[in-house]
Amino acid sequence: MIDIKLLRENPQLFKDGAKAKRFDVNIDTLLDLDSKILSARQMLQDIVTEKNRIGKEIPKLQPLEKQSVLAELGKLKEKEAALNDELKHIQPEFDALMLEVPQPPSPEVPLGLDDTENVEWYKRGEVRTFDFEPKDHMQLGQALDMIDMERGVKLAGTRNYFLKGDGAILHRAVMNFAMDFMISRGYTPMIVPLLMRNEAMRGTGYFPGSEEQTYQMERDELNLVGTAEVPLTAYYMNEMLTEKQLPVKFVAMSSCFRREAGAAGKDTYGLYRIHQFDKVEQVIIGENDEQKSIQYHQEILSNSEAVLQALGLPYRVVNVCSGDLGRGQVQKFDIETWMPSRKSYGETHSASRFYEFQARRLNLKYKTEQKKNVFCHTLNNTVIASPRVLIPIMELYQNADGSITIPTVLRPYMGGRERIEPKQ
RNA sequence: GGAGGAGUGACCGAGCGGCUGAAGGUGACGGUCUUGAAAACCGUUGUACCGAAAGGUACCGGGGGUUCGAAUCCCUCCUCCUCCGCCA
Known part of the structure; x- marks a missing residue:
């Protein structure tokens, strides 16, 4: 607000x-x-x-x-x-x-109508070229018995899936790695409630506007969250913090639920756009100071970049244009990771800066050293979202023999194994 | 799920129709004293809105009602506690 x-x-x-x-x-x-x-x-x-x-x-x-x-x-x-x-x-x-009323965008935001007008800021990592015919993640997933889409759809409808065997193990490895990484950077780990009151949805800016995108438990007046941003950012709703407490840095691993209404026919193949996924999310609740917010924005962006670099995934950072910004966002940087089967960079992360917008809706304040009461600033970014990130991992790390090399940082989370190989 | 009890300022706690934005205490801040600190003593210590200011208005879990007048009475919702039942 x-x-x-x-x-x-x-x-x-x-x-x-x-x-x-x-x-x-x-x-x-x-x-x-x-x-x-x-x-x-x-x-x-x-x-x-x-x-x-x-x-x-x-x-x-x-x-x-x-x-x-x-x-x-x-x-x-x-x-x-x-x-x-x-x-x-x-x-x-x-x-x-x-x-x-939308929060006006920062002057650094490029003018544009939609995501096609987002401006690439920089690229990192080498895009791999293959000397054999590479498989996409679904072909790999079936061959290695890691993904079962058909039964997901049978039991839960379109855009639902099972991760199985090494697929489930790889997924957990990615999540745990990201979680541990953020804890090592000083973020407080949280396990959060996933059913939120309308108040929290409104406070974080999802309502009004995203009701169609949300699974609503009407009987209980609760909403399945599409991201842990909601419980993390709303954590101190209606509270008065002290300046000494700030910045608050949270990281949470949670399931995320999205109806994907209006996306019918879009990205229907594979694990790209699905109704349920898991995500490690970082949130900063900071001081009422735009310069500090900008610094924090850099911080949460570089946290996620460090995770992608550790995983050895090539990506680019884009400055999201005005027409693709949400109501509350002052500025947003998306990280897009190279996905061979899509022959393009696909969005895997989204780093947003809100200034007071969410804090005002949440009535989230703090008392300054000078005893004035002001609204906090809030920011958030994806650390890792899986299974979407399994697409570049599986596809980029595949070998000609049909196996997948496990990125080194994930090996400790997978019993020290180096490869995922077809079962004999 | 059934039966009771309770929600007051940063915190504890009194008030139970007008004298209460709210006693008392704790904490915090400022001062006196002290070489310094502690103790003691004195003082200050809520939020939002309107207004240049003086001042005014609202707020005692949320919303609604009774009354000339509500923190105090009534209704409703939320939250917490106790007992019983059920349960990963």
Whole structure:
């Protein structure tokens, strides 16, 4: 959520921001509602002040005097009720609109309509060329009995799968490696609840907007999270931290659930776009300081790069363009990892910086050394998401004989083995 | 799932229709004293909104109601605790 005071001062900034992000929100209506609310509240306040003054005198009055004073009060109450009634209509309208106003993007964000206009920042790692006909991850997965898509679909519908045998082992190895790596960098490991109240979904910016993308447990009014960002970022919701506590750095491993509504027919092959996956996610809750936020953004980006480098995967970092940014994001860097079967880089990570946007919705504040109360800043990034990352691992590490070499950093997590080989 | 009990400021805890934004204590901060520290003593110590300010308004788990007036009474939701049942 944005600061209404900033909006009053500079509506054009927010109109331009919304336009660049391709969000449709009526700022003028919002400002109009705002001024109506302000004047109604001012009048209401004056009435209540008067009421309170009269109310205090009542116990001192003679019974006869009381009658006329009570009559006077009655008139005030009528006015009060009318104003309250007006507010009751306007306020929810205002609140709903406020939730829709996008955070304007940083000046460094390239203007663009969609992900095709994201700007490549830099590349790392060598893209492997094969001297044999490489298999894709599904062919490898079947041959090595690591992936069973058919039975996943049989039991749970499209975009569902089983990881089996070495597939399950490799998946766990990747997750555990990433988790241990982040713990070694000082992040606090968390196991988090995956069913979240609407409040937490709204607070992190997913609602309103992503209801269609979310599995909602309507009977219990709970939502299956699409990322551990939600419980981690909302962890201190409605709390007041102290400056000394900051920055808070969390890392969590969790399952993630996404309906992929609107993606019908897109990326239907293999393990790329699926309804359920596991992810190690990093979140920073930091000070209300844009320069520090920018530093933290670099930090979470380089954490993930270090993981990819350790795994020996070639990737590129892209500066996500305005039209591809979410409502709350100030700036976002995606990391895309080379996937031979797609003959392209595919998104594996997404590093976002929000400034106050989420903290305002979450009512997440801290007390500064100067005893002022301000909103925190929040950021998050993927550390690793599997099985999507198994696509480049399996495909890039495959050998001509059909086996897969295990990346060295994963070997300790796989009983010291060097290869995944077909069973005899 | 059934039966009871409870939610007050950073924390503990009093209040149970007007004198209460809220006693008392703890903690924190400032000061006196001291070579320094401790102890003791004195003082300060909530958030949001409107306002240039003075000041005003709201908030005692959330929402709604009764009343001229609610932290105090009623309804509802949430949370926690105790006992019983069930269970990985």
